Amino acid sequence: MMSSSAKDARALLKKHALSVTEGRLRILELFLRAGGALSHADVEKADTTFDRVTVYRTLQSFVEKGLLHTIPTSENNVRYALCNDACTTHRHQDDHVHFVCDVCRKTVCLDHVAVPALLLPAGFVSEQVQVVVHGVCDLCARPR
DSSP: OOOHHHHHHHHHHHHHHHOHHHHHHHHHHHHHHSSSEEHHHHHHHHHHTTTTHHHHHHHHHHHTTTTTEOOOETSSSSSEOOOOOOOOOOOOOOOOEHHHHTOOEEEEEEEEEEEOOOOOOOOOOOOOOOOOEOOOHHHSSSSO
């Protein structure tokens, strides 16, 4: 019997016009279970059967098709997170804040927190705004 995350992954791939392959299913299932953003290295560590190029190409195709969006890091790396339902091929609708916990290093999308409006100088046109907040997440802030 197919697991719930496998069914979800299969449906998402079809919705975003991506062929359903074993590799894509396994990588997408990692994101569905993660509950936050993952880096290229996180995907490689989670499933050592993938080579670096396969992971890179899969992540890029997921971004191009509106399945994942990128989150910049302070180390000049990129993390990837699942897009919301409004994202489509070449058009991301992920105008929300990202939060990075400085204790556990987890990155999460704060979908309910909108990116603040910016007043740009005349002639400037915004194409993408990314807000990353660093701090301590709710789990790490709890007294033990």
